Amino acid sequence: xxxxxxxxxxxxxxxxxxxxxxxxxxxxxxxxxxxxxxxxxxxxxxxxxxxxxxxxxxxxxxxxxxxxxxxxxxxxxxxxxxxxxxxxxxxxxxxxxxxxxxxxxxxxxxxxxxxxxxxxxxxxxxxxxxxxxxxxxxxxxxxxxxxxxxxxxxxxxxxxxxxxxxxxxxxxxxxxxxxxxxxxxxxxxxxxxxxxxxxxxxxxxxxxxxxxxxxxxxxxxxxxxxxxxxxxxxxxxxxxxxxxxxxxxxxxxxxxxxxxxxxxxxxxxxxxxxxxxxxxxxxxxxxxxxxxxxxxxxxxxxxxxxxxxxxxxxxxxxx
Amino acid sequence: xxxxxxxxxxxxxxxxxxxxxxxxxxxxxxxxxxxxxxxxxxxxxxxxxxxxxxxxxxxxxxxxxxxxxxxxxxxxxxxxxxxxxxxxxxxxxxxxxxxxxxxxxxxxxxxxxxxxxxxxxxxxxxxxxxxxxxxxxxxxxxxxxxxxxxxxxxxxxxxxxxxxxxxxxxxxxxxxxxxxxxxxxxxxxxxxxxxxxxxxxxxxxxxxxxxxxxxxxxxxxxxxxxxxxxxxxxxxxxxxxxxxxxxxxxxxxxxxxxxxxxxxxxxxxxxxxxxxxxxxxxxxxxxxxxxxxxxxxxxxxxxxxxxxxxxxxxxxxxxxxxxxxxxxxxxxxxxxxxxxxxxxxxxxxxxxxxxxxxxxxxxxxxxxxxxxxxxxxxxxxxxxxxxxxxxxxxxxxxxxxxxxxxxxxxxxxxxxxxxxxxxxxxxxxxxxxxxxxxxxxxxxxxxxxxxxxxxxxxxxxxxxxxxxxxxxxxxxxxxxxxxxxxxxxxxxxxxxxxxxxxxxxxxxxxxxxxxxxxxxxx
Numbered sequence: 001x002x003x004x005x006x007x008x009x010x011x012x013x014x015x016x017x018x019x020x021x022x023x024x025x026x027x028x029x030x031x032x033x034x035x036x037x038x039x040x041x042x043x044x045x046x047x048x049x050x051x052x053x054x055x056x057x058x059x060x061x062x063x064x065x066x067x068x069x070x071x072x073x074x075x076x077x078x079x080x081x082x083x084x085x086x087x088x089x090x091x092x093x094x095x096x097x098x099x100x101x102x103x104x105x106x107x108x109x110x111x112x113x114x115x116x117x118x119x120x121x122x123x124x125x126x127x128x129x130x131x132x133x134x135x136x137x138x139x140x141x142x143x144x145x146x147x148x149x150x151x152x153x154x155x156x157x158x159x160x161x162x163x164x165x166x167x168x169x170x171x172x173x174x175x176x177x178x179x180x181x182x183x184x185x186x187x188x189x190x191x192x193x194x195x196x197x198x199x200x201x202x203x204x205x206x207x208x209x210x211x212x213x214x215x216x217x218x219x220x221x222x223x224x225x226x227x228x229x230x231x232x233x234x235x236x237x238x239x240x241x242x243x244x245x246x247x248x249x250x251x252x253x254x255x256x257x258x259x260x261x262x263x264x265x266x267x268x269x270x271x272x273x274x275x276x277x278x279x280x281x282x283x284x285x286x287x288x289x290x291x292x293x294x295x296x297x298x299x300x301x302x303x304x305x306x307x308x309x310x311x312x313x314x315x316x317x318x319x
Numbered sequence: 320x321x322x323x324x325x326x327x328x329x330x331x332x333x334x335x336x337x338x339x340x341x342x343x344x345x346x347x348x349x350x351x352x353x354x355x356x357x358x359x360x361x362x363x364x365x366x367x368x369x370x371x372x373x374x375x376x377x378x379x380x381x382x383x384x385x386x387x388x389x390x391x392x393x394x395x396x397x398x399x400x401x402x403x404x405x406x407x408x409x410x411x412x413x414x415x416x417x418x419x420x421x422x423x424x425x426x427x428x429x430x431x432x433x434x435x436x437x438x439x440x441x442x443x444x445x446x447x448x449x450x451x452x453x454x455x456x457x458x459x460x461x462x463x464x465x466x467x468x469x470x471x472x473x474x475x476x477x478x479x480x481x482x483x484x485x486x487x488x489x490x491x492x493x494x495x496x497x498x499x500x501x502x503x504x505x506x507x508x509x510x511x512x513x514x515x516x517x518x519x520x521x522x523x524x525x526x527x528x529x530x531x532x533x534x535x536x537x538x539x540x541x542x543x544x545x546x547x548x549x550x551x552x553x554x555x556x557x558x559x560x561x562x563x564x565x566x567x568x569x570x571x572x573x574x575x576x577x578x579x580x581x582x583x584x585x586x587x588x589x590x591x592x593x594x595x596x597x598x599x600x601x602x603x604x605x606x607x608x609x610x611x612x613x614x615x616x617x618x619x620x621x622x623x624x625x626x627x628x629x630x631x632x633x634x635x636x637x638x639x640x641x642x643x644x645x646x647x648x649x650x651x652x653x654x655x656x657x658x659x660x661x662x663x664x665x666x667x668x669x670x671x672x673x674x675x676x677x678x679x680x681x682x683x684x685x686x687x688x689x690x691x692x693x694x695x696x697x698x699x700x701x702x703x704x705x706x707x708x709x710x711x712x713x714x715x716x717x718x719x720x721x722x723x724x725x726x727x728x729x730x731x732x733x734x735x736x737x738x739x740x741x742x743x744x745x746x747x748x749x750x751x752x753x754x755x756x757x758x759x760x761x762x763x764x765x766x767x768x769x770x771x772x773x774x775x776x777x778x779x780x781x782x783x784x785x786x787x788x789x790x791x792x793x794x795x796x797x798x799x800x801x802x803x804x805x806x807x808x809x810x811x812x813x814x815x816x817x818x819x820x821x822x823x824x825x826x827x828x829x830x831x832x833x834x835x836x837x838x839x840x841x
Contacts, residue, residue, distance in 0.1 A: 169435050170427075177417045177428050184415035187379065188429030188478070189400030306418065314379060 003140075009260045010144035015218060017256035018152045019044070019210035019227075023234035024241065024248045025162050026206025030076075031238055032166070033199035034179035034307040035083055038094025040207045041231025042101020043075040047208025049105040049119070052215035052222045053112040056124035064125075065151070065212045072208020073201045075101060080200035084193060087311035098231065106224050119222040126220035127151055127213075149217040151209075162245040175199060179305030182312040192312050207231065236285045242292065242302045255281045328391055330355045330486055330517050331376065331407075336385030338371050345371040347541045349385070353486065358508055358518045360532035360549070362525070362561055364758040365729070368541040369521045370412065373488045376519075377409035378402035400429070408479035409488040412521075414471050418464040422446065422457055426478050442481075449480050453507050468495040468618060476507070487511065488519040493527060494784065497616055498819035505531050523561075525554045537561050562759050572770060572791070578607030581658075581747050581778035582628065587637035589623050589802075597623035599802040600637070605747070605778040610769065612793030612810065613782040616822050620802035621782045622664065625751045628780070629661045630654040631669075641747055655684065658746035662736055662753050664782070666729075670736040673725030677717050678706035680724050680735050684743045713738040730761035737768060748772055751782040766792060786815050800824040 023040055030037045037043075047068035055064030075097055082093040113119045127149035135146040166172040174195060177185040182192045214226050233255055241248035262277040292303050331353040338346040346368045353359050363369045374380040376387065378396040387394055389405050396402045402409075416425050423442040443459035450456050455473040463471060472492060479487050487508075493501040508518050508531065520532060528535055529549060537544040537560040544560045582605040591597035597620050605611045615621055626632035628639055630651035639647045644657035663669035671680045682691050682702050690701045706720035715734045717727055724735055733753070740748065750769060754762040769792055772779055783789050789796055789810070796813050798805040798821040805821040 168437055170431075170437055171435070173420075173424055173428055173437060177420065180419060181415070181417040184417050184425075185428065187377070187399045187409070187411065187415040189398065189403055190429045191398075 005264060007140060007143055009257065009264060010141075011147070012260040012263075013253055013256040014144055014148060014152060016259055017252040018148075018155055019213040019218060020230055020234055020237065020256060021155055021159070021248060021252045022151075022210035022213065023207045023231060024237040024252060025159070025245045026072075026203035026210070027234055027238045028241065028243050028245055028248060029162075029166075029175065029199045029206075030203030031308055032175050032179045032243055032305055033196045034182060034305055034310065034312070035080070035196055035200045035203075036090045036094060036309045037076070037079055037097075037200060037203055038091060038235060039075060039079055039097030039101065039204070039231075040094075040234050041227055041229065042098035042105075043072045043204045043207035044211035044214070044227045044231045044234075045101045045105035045225070046071045046075055047211030048215040048226050049108045049112070049211075049222055051208070051212030052124060052220075053108065053119055055126070055216055056113075056119070056122060059125055061125040061127055061216050064216055065209065068208040068212030068216075069205045070208070072211070073205035075208070076201040076204020077197075079204065080197045083311065084196050084200070087313065090309050090311075102225065109222050109224060120224070121221070123221060125216075127217040149213075151213045151217055159245055159249055166245060176305075179307055182307050182310075183314075186312070186314060196312075207234070210234070233281070236282060239292075239304075240281075240285045240288050242288070243305065244302075251281075254284070327354055327356075329353060329388075330390060332388040332391075333372075333376070334386050334388070336372065336375060336382045336387070338368075338375060338380060338382050340371075345541055346375070346382070349538070349541070349543055351536055351543070352546075353517050353519065355485070355515050355517050356512050357533040358512055358520060358531055360528040360535045361519055361521045361538065362523065362528055362535055362557060363538035363544075364523060364561055365756055366758060367538040367561075369538055370490055371541075372538070373409060373490065373519060373521055376402065376407055376486075377488060378407070379409075403482050403484065406483070406485040407488070408482060408484035408486070410472065410475040410479065410490060410492060412490040412494070414475055416463045416471055416474060419462055421460055421462050422466070422474050422477075423459040425463055425474060426459070426481050430482070445481065446477055449477055453480060453510055454503065455480075455507060468616070469497075469500050472496070472504075480511075484516070486517045486519065488521065490521045491523075492520070493522070493524070495617060497822045498786070498815055499823055501527075525557055528557060529554060539563055558759075573774065575608040575773055575776075577609045577794075578776060580604055580606055581642055582780065583640045584628075585638045585640075587627060587639060588635045589627050589632055590635060591623055597632075597802050598627065601799075601802070601804055602637075603797055603804065603807065605780060607746070607776045607778055608773055609795070610773050610779040610781050610793045611807075612789035612796040613780065613799055614786060614789050614796055614818050614822060615784075615799035617784055619799050619822075621751065621799060623802070624799065625661065625663065625749050625780070625782060628654065628747075628749060629659055655743075658744065660740035660743055660745035660748045662733075662740055662748070662750040664751040664755070666732055666736060667725070671724050671732060674723055676721045677710065677715065677724055677727070677735060678702055678720035681706045681709050681720075681739050684739055709738040709742060730757050730764075733757060733761065733765065737765065741768065741772065745777065747778045747780070749780045749782075752784065753781070754783070754785070754788060786818055789818075790815075798822055 023044055027037060027040055050071040051064040051068030054067040055061045079093055079097055082088040083090040109119045113122060129147050129149055131147040136142045166175065174185065174190045178190060178192045178195050186192050211227060215222050237248060237251040237255060240251040258277050258280055262274045265272065266274055329352045333349060333351040336346055336349045349372055361369045371380060375382045376396065378399040378401050381397060387396060394405055396405065417428065423439045423446060426446055427442045446459040455477055457470050457473045463474065472495065492504060496504065512518055522528060532549045535549055535552065535557065536546045537557060539561060584601055584603050587598050587601045589598040601624065603611065613621055613624065623632055627634050630646060630649055630653060634648050638645060641654065641657040641659055646654045646657055667673050682705060686692055686697060690698065691705060692698060703720055710717065710720065713734045715738065716731050724732055754765045757765065769779060769781065781793060790813060793810040795807055796810050797807040798818060800822060801824060
């Protein structure tokens with residue numbers, strides 16, 4: 001494998017990984033708060049379609065990102081209302097929102113174009129790649145890391161910030177507590193319901209942002225099902241990264257990298273079927289899950305938030 | 320003491336407080352006055368409304384009626400945060416700790432010091448300071464799940480002290496402690512009251528009330544039955560107020576001739592679900608007509624002991640025999656057929672299926688054979704008749720045999736399990752915490768059944784955390800500490816102090832005399 005191929009794989013990995021990373025970190029925050037959101041795929045699609053439509057009509061890609069963020073938050077709000085206030089089954093609610101998002105985004109894609117027409121095939125403003133003078137000239141990592149779009153650059157700052165927030169700040173401590181032991185957090189004066197709403201909406205918003213990266217930067221334009229299952233990969237990545245935003249980077253690089261390699265290996269012509277490479281990340285996720293749930297010691301320190309998926313109500317009397 | 324207390328303004332005045340839950344009136348027109356510097360016992364049976372009343376004061380429950388005044392001024396305690404801000408904090412019976420977080424993180428959780436970034440070192444320093452002052456030693460940097468139950472309780476108290484609360488409410492604090500640890504807790508509490516803080520001690524143990532408290536409020540059926548100075552009352556009087564009738568503290572325990580060997584464990588080792596040793600070389604025998612009591616602080620292998628015998632946990636080494644059958648690592652059905660009946664600690668999870676009816680739960684052991692089934696098909700008439708018969712003979716108060724058991728009270732649920740297990744053909748009864756959480760009446764019923772079983776020539780393994788219960792019922796007592804038997808001796812020769820020392824792992828073997836002597840020298 002020559003140098004140029006490696007660089008192109010790395011660059012493609014990071015570009016493909018951006019939307020995944022936004023969605024994954026969003027879902028990590030939501031799950032840390034104790035809410036399982038399986039609606040990520042739908043929320044990404046809604047972000048992608050609203051983001052592109054807004055950018056197309058306003059001529060402003062950044063405005064598109066803002067609207068995508070809000071569209072995701074709005075979907076998150078529906079999930080929060082269903083699963084926190086009405087205490088509906090979170091799996092069912094999340095799946096329903098994915099199906100809803102797939103349908104609605106496809107419908108909007110037919111109607112939000114000029115004169116109530118389709119968005120498909122249109123070209124609008126998008127985030128182009130901006131090489132950073134000096135840094136992008138660096139050997140090997142220069143082009144992959146420093147010749148990217150604005151949303152990718154933003155994530156370089158976002159990941160350390162998200163990690164620091166979770167482990168080193170007071171609100172981060174509250175967040176970790178409400179997903180582990182909501183009753184205990186409540187007894188210590190943490191407003192569990194308000195925070196769960198907040199982080200469910202934030203998770204949806206970040207999924208929307210991830211969707212916008214697809215339609216405004218990665219593959220500019222709108223096509224139906226533009227996400228192609230990335231929402232589900234994000235859900236798997238949350239487990240793979242053991243609910244840690246920094247480790248999510250590793251997962252995204254691995255998932256994205258295998259994807260990038262697979263395309264290029266097909267081009268080179270290899271005997272490994274691409275389907276096999278495609279399933280590798282999921283296999284790894286399963287292995288991580290087995291390791292974590294198999295050993296209580298491990299699951300206590302790095303496992304799923306103990307109250308994940310469980311609604312909380314203060315005056316409900318346990319047996 | 321009395322005059323001293325009356326001169327000061329009360330810290331808390333609750334007036335006419337009522338609280339309803341669906342189908343239950345938990346508190347009814349309750350008045351409660353607390354003074355600074357007093358340990359106030361809140362005494363009552365389970366379900367008398369003690370915890371509910373204090374949850375209202377801690378801001379977790381909202382009262383339907385009534386007012387609360389703090390230092391003479393009306394306050395609205397609509398959240399735990401509001402209660403903290405006033406100066407009220409509560410240590411709940413089920414600890415409110417976040418297991419993966421460290422002690423310092425748990426202590427500082429929910430505090431608002433106006434800073435975004437956590438300064439855990441400063442928190443840890445203050446915890447150590449408080450720990451020294453109140454004798455509450457604990458490492459601030461350890462995650463909570465690694466701590467013992469006693470240490471976790473210290474963290475709970477530290478959480479409140481860290482917030483400078485002036486009223487500490489402790490819900491059944493000694494249930495998880497050895498007698499010695501309970502004594503230390505008492506000292507900590509006295510230190511607090513000496514500084515002018517007030518303590519509410521929720522309990523149903525009369526001994527504790529007499530030993531620790533200055534005043535007592537007795538709750539019965541959600542109402543105040545009486546308020547007295549502890550020095551002006553007696554155990555018998557309090558018991559009478561609590562139950563509303565005379566209570567017999569003694570049960571008839573006849574001489575029973577022990578018979579053939581029923582249960583025998585030889586050098587049994589087992590791991591718990593964390594993969595850590597739960598049992599480490601346990602050997603014991605129980606004969607017909609004998610009750611062997613297992614004493615120990617919860618979590619020292621009692622659960623695993625019951626589970627290895629009933630086939631619910633794998634044995635890594637050693638052998639278990641029930642009568643002539645070896646049940647080591649056999650499925651539960653083998654144990655059942657060998658004559659094991661089991662009253663588990665976890666009644667709703669292991670003992671009964673909440674959504675199934677009383678009748679279904681009652682037949683769960685005997686449905687395989689006639690008359691309840693022909694082996695393939697169930698006979699509903701026979702099942703209903705069988706359920707009616709058991710409900711009558713065990714006085715199970717349920718609307719009908721079709722009622723789901725999750726709707727039953729704790730006492731009636733336990734009766735369902737007792738009825739099923741005692742009616743099944745058995746030679747060995749394993750009873751794990753059979754009276755835990757039951758009121759005085761139901762507890763008495765359970766104990767009578769256990770003694771009747773002994774009279775009927777059954778072998779009984781009784782696991783309990785109530786030393787009084789063990790001492791009254793058992794023929795012999797074994798102390799379990801970290802999965803090892805610290806000693807087995809006749810109940811008649813045991814005393815609470817010795818048991819407590821062994822429960823804390825202080826000695827191995829059954830040289831009780833030397834143990835007591837060495838303790839006196841210390």
